[in-house]
Amino acid sequence: MKVFLSELAELKLLKLNKHLLENWSKKVRDNFIDKLSDRIKQISKQPKSCPESSEFIGLYKCVVTKQSTFYYRILETKNEIEIITLFDTRQNPKKLKKDLR
Numbered sequence: 001m002k003v004f005l006s007e008l009a010e011l012k013l014l015k016l017n018k019h020l021l022e023n024w025s026k027k028v029r030d031n032f033i034d035k036l037s038d039r040i041k042q043i044s045k046q047p048k049s050c051p052e053s054s055e056f057i058g059l060y061k062c063v064v065t066k067q068s069t070f071y072y073r074i075l076e077t078k079n080e081i082e083i084i085t086l087f088d089t090r091q092n093p094k095k096l097k098k099d100l101r
Helices: 007-023 026-045 093-099
Strands: 002-005 060-063 068-075 080-088
Touching: 002 007, 002 026, 007 026, 007 080, 026 060, 026 068, 026 080, 080 093
Parallel strands: 002 080
Antiparallel strands: 060 068, 068 080
16 A cells, blocks of 8 residues: 655654754664654555554554654555654653644
């Protein structure tokens, strides 16, 4: 299946990329991008390989690192997967609810 990022997910990925480069290093950022790419490849081949969210109906939760998760939905009729948002698990969960409304 084709995987694409929502506008919100793209924005959050850009912010995270900038944060990792400014506060950590290129190596840390590259490692994160590699892990994210691996998880995207995984869901493109096996869309239901990540658990369904118990809190958000119709969404799946994919853990990238201990600190980072993304939520996605499967658009069966289009044969696509939309990554809705990336989420830093250290944030207040109420922020996630705002993203997924």
